[in-house]
Amino acid sequence: MVSRRQLLKDSAAEALALWASSRSLKAQAAGNARLTDKVLVVDGGGANVVAFSGGEGFVLVDSGAPKSGDKVMAALSGFASGSKVQTLFNTHYHLDQTGNNEMFAAAGAKIIAHDRTRQWMSTDYWVPAEDRYENARPKAARPTETFLTTGSLKAGEEQIDYGYLTLAHTSGDIYVLFKNTNVLAVGDVASPLRDPALDWFTGAWIGGRVDSMDILLKLANDQTKIVPAYGPVMTKAEFKAERDLMDEVRERLFKQVREGDGPKDMLEEGVLKGLARTWKDPEKFLYDACKGLWGHNDKIGPNVV
Numbered sequence: 001m002v003s004r005r006q007l008l009k010d011s012a013a014e015a016l017a018l019w020a021s022s023r024s025l026k027a028q029a030a031g032n033a034r035l036t037d038k039v040l041v042v043d044g045g046g047a048n049v050v051a052f053s054g055g056e057g058f059v060l061v062d063s064g065a066p067k068s069g070d071k072v073m074a075a076l077s078g079f080a081s082g083s084k085v086q087t088l089f090n091t092h093y094h095l096d097q098t099g100n101n102e103m104f105a106a107a108g109a110k111i112i113a114h115d116r117t118r119q120w121m122s123t124d125y126w127v128p129a130e131d132r133y134e135n136a137r138p139k140a141a142r143p144t145e146t147f148l149t150t151g152s153l154k155a156g157e158e159q160i161d162y163g164y165l166t167l168a169h170t171s172g173d174i175y176v177l178f179k180n181t182n183v184l185a186v187g188d189v190a191s192p193l194r195d196p197a198l199d200w201f202t203g204a205w206i207g208g209r210v211d212s213m214d215i216l217l218k219l220a221n222d223q224t225k226i227v228p229a230y231g232p233v234m235t236k237a238e239f240k241a242e243r244d245l246m247d248e249v250r251e252r253l254f255k256q257v258r259e260g261d262g263p264k265d266m267l268e269e270g271v272l273k274g275l276a277r278t279w280k281d282p283e284k285f286l287y288d289a290c291k292g293l294w295g296h297n298d299k300i301g302p303n304v305v
């Protein structure tokens, strides 16, 4: 029989564990996380900024949301004081990832991105969900060096490989792999915290998302630290779980769309039910996913029943 004392001890231990895990979650959500002696994930106004310190200065992946510049700078100088940002990657064109580009460019940083990211930042474009135009970014904010497929560079001893991810979230998503330190920045192609988002008006769609996640899985091993645009750092196993879930969603949506269902029908029929994640705005997700599927109808095959 379990003694009363033992029971009390167990429940105290349980409470302590619960308290500790909620504390570490909070710390993760609110602050900066040091991944290795060379890599810090900085809170850039809610979005992750990956900072690699080595060689001549910093290499950053994404610059943070507008108005978070001072906070990001403070975190960087706390990490390696006197060090300048040499190179800034943009994983895609969204403001949360490019909001402080001007600041780093003015201090001499080179900005590397996919060429379509530069294009989106260079023109006014329509945001259908918000029924408004987004203005082109000033020239000083735009990428200074673009590519189409893959590229690599050295920062001190570190090998940095980067490459295009086909239509996963926007039309210009990229990954950045810090090979020696084994940190992989994947932008908004993984979404452990927020609803997975598909900018269908750029061509992004769920098929592209799953394909891109497969490319990323091949770049990672069990020790790789995978950094998404928002939320906690992921292991390969956690990333694989999100990939498998998205593949399940893809398969369900293919089936429904072949039957002629729209987003409302899908929602009513419970297309997102029974999955290991919930959606904050399932209707928006399904609307965007359907728009993407209609745009890529040549890839979903006929309904042969």
Ligand SMILES: [Zn+2]
Residues within 6 Å of the ligand: 092, 094, 169, 188, 229
């Ligand atoms: Zn985004």
